[in-house]
Amino acid sequence: xxxxxxGIIGLGNMGATxxxxxxxxxxxxxxxxxxxxxxxxxxxxxxxxxxxxxxEELIESAEIDAVLICTPHFSHTPLGIATLEKGLHLLVExxxxxxxxxxxxxxxxxxxxxxxxxxxxxxxxxxxxxxxIRHLITSGELGEIRRVNWIITNWFRTAAYYASSGWRATWxxxxxxxxxxxxPHNLDLFQWMFGLPKKVRAFCQFGRYHDIEVEDxxxxxxxxxxxxxxxxxxSTGEAPGTNRLEITAENGKLVxxxxxxxxxxxxxxxxxxxxxxxxxxAAPAIWNVEIPVNGHGEQHLGIxxxxxxxxxxxxxxxxxxxEGIHSVELANAILQSALEDRAIEFPIDGAAYADxxxxxxxxxxxxxxxxxxxxxxxxxSQNR
Numbered sequence: 027x028x029x030x031x032x033g034i035i036g037l038g039n040m041g042a043t044x045x046x047x048x049x050x051x052x053x054x055x056x057x058x059x060x061x062x063x064x065x066x067x068x069x070x071x072x073x074x075x076x077x078x079x080x081x082e083e084l085i086e087s088a089e090i091d092a093v094l095i096c097t098p099h100f101s102h103t104p105l106g107i108a109t110l111e112k113g114l115h116l117l118v119e120x121x122x123x124x125x126x127x128x129x130x131x132x133x134x135x136x137x138x139x140x141x142x143x144x145x146x147x148x149x150x151x152x153x154x155x156x157x158x159i160r161h162l163i164t165s166g167e168l169g170e171i172r173r174v175n176w177i178i179t180n181w182f183r184t185a186a187y188y189a190s191s192g193w194r195a196t197w198x199x200x201x202x203x204x205x206x207x208x209x210p211h212n213l214d215l216f217q218w219m220f221g222l223p224k225k226v227r228a229f230c231q232f233g234r235y236h237d238i239e240v241e242d243x244x245x246x247x248x249x250x251x252x253x254x255x256x257x258x259x260x261s262t263g264e265a266p267g268t269n270r271l272e273i274t275a276e277n278g279k280l281v282x283x284x285x286x287x288x289x290x291x292x293x294x295x296x297x298x299x300x301x302x303x304x305x306x307x308a309a310p311a312i313w314n315v316e317i318p319v320n321g322h323g324e325q326h327l328g329i330x331x332x333x334x335x336x337x338x339x340x341x342x343x344x345x346x347x348x349e350g351i352h353s354v355e356l357a358n359a360i361l362q363s364a365l366e367d368r369a370i371e372f373p374i375d376g377a378a379y380a381d382x383x384x385x386x387x388x389x390x391x392x393x394x395x396x397x398x399x400x401x402x403x404x405x406x407s408q409n410r
Contacts, residue, residue: 030115030337031059033090035081035105037068040119040147041096044326045072052327055334060089081105085112092143092337095119098193099201103128107135115143117333120210122146122350124201125358125383126376129351136347143336144347145329150211151218151344152323155282159271160219162280162289169276169295174220174248174256180267181208181260188236195238198390201383203232203240204262205357213353214345216258222352223248223256225371230364235263239391246360258360278312287317 034045041063048058049072062078063069069077078084081101085093085108092115095105103123109116116136123129136144150156162168181204193199200206205213228246235242242263248256261267270283278291292299292310299310324331328344335341355372358379363370365382 027091027338029055029057030334031057031089031091032094033060033062033076033084033087033092034058034094034096035062035084036096036098036119037061037063037065037071038096041094042068042071044094044096044330045075047327048330049074053330053334055338056330059091060084060087082108085109085114090114092117092333094147098199099124099206100199103132106132110135110139110142110144113139113142115333115337116347117145117147117329118347118350119147120214120350121206121354121357122347123354124206125380126351126355126374127380129354130376133348133351143333143343145333145336145343146214146345146347146350147326147329148211148214148345148350148353149325149329150215152325152328154319154321154323155285155287156215156219157323158287158317158319159273159280159282163219163273167277168273168280169278170252171220171250171254171273171275173254173274174216175270175272176212176216176257177259177268177270178209178212179259179261179264180269181262182265182267183208183236183242183262185236188238195236195240195242196390197239197383197386198388200240201387202357202361203238203242204244204260205241205360208262209244209260210353210357212258212260213356214350216256217352217356218349220250220254220256222356222372224251225249225369226356226359226363227369228360228363230361235261241361241364244360244364246363285319287319289315289317291315 034041045058045061048056058075060076061069061072062081062084064079076089093109094117095102096119099121102118106116106118123132188195195203226246226248230241231243232241233239243261246258273280276295276297278289281288291313294310296310332341332344336343355374359370359374362379
């Protein structure tokens with residue numbers, strides 16, 4: 027095989043963007059062979075591809091070798107399972123599923139079809155800033171981590187955004203708010219760099235800034251197995267927002283903000299200095315180091331390129347689909363903690379959370395929203 031015939035299911039903002047990139051030849055070895063969407067006018071933009079009204083029809087066709095799923099969240103699992111069972115390679119937009127139990131179903135299908143490539147669209151793993159931060163952690167350069175603080179409040183969204191679709195920001199249509207829509211990338215990066223916590227206590231506000239039923243403001247406190255703690259704060263209702271990641275470790279403090287990566291490095295590890303210094307109010311001497319990083323990487327195109335190369339040449343996946351369960355479990359735990367007003371320990375009970383979500387979905391206002399067209403500047407929606 028020299029060319030992969032790709033089918034894209036869902037031509038909303040993300041699906042159409044991916045389709046345009048592939049149709050214009052930006053991904054060597056990847057051909058846009060088929061597209062599926064319930065909205066027929068969207069299909070017309072891609073006359074060179076086969077058209078289908080549903081994802082199921084596209085999967086059952088003989089037009090494709092691989093599928094990219096870009097549909098509303100709850101359909102990721104059944105469409106993903108159908109793709110794998112049909113013997114097709116699979117790439118899923120974030121999140122791979124809405125809740126842990128559905129993730130486990132999808133991963134079980136992938137486990138039965140190990141010869142197939144299964145990847146997740148975690149494009150921010152291609153960002154050199156986050157790659158450098160992860161390297162500094164895993165290499166031991168930072169030393170043992172004491173505390174992590176990540177404030178991501180530059181996900182500001184308007185009322186027009188939430189009114190643009192009937193499924194958006196509803197329990198029945200989306201399964202959550204900022205944690206399930208905007209923050210899966212951040213949650214994936216969080217666990218990719220620091221691992222999953224052992225416990226989380228979270229506080230969410232539901233519809234604080236918008237007329238929605240899901241969370242648009244989140245503050246979570248996390249405890250990690252090694253003793254480190256963390257705070258994760260996000261919102262779609264603050265402007266101007268902040269994106270600041272601060273890591274305190276034995277060898278100093280690392281801060282990533284406004285495209286600058288600053289390492290305030292201790293000349294002597296803090297614990298060693300504390301144990302050996304005879305001065306009551308002293309602190310380790312420091313070096314202020316700005317770590318050079320060039321650009322933000324290939325992002326979505328990089329994941330698509332890697333997916334194609336994994337199929338054609340066995341290249342290692344940047345974002346294996348099986349790792350998508352971790353960010354979903356983290357989001358589920360944060361929401362469950364807020365909904366039940368208690369700390370949640372890991373691993374969470376996926377079935378219990380699925381039952382909780384089903385109860386919320388049964389009361390959801392999905393289908394009762396007044397949907398209004400909104401002007402979309404997709405470039406402005408990308409978190410920096």
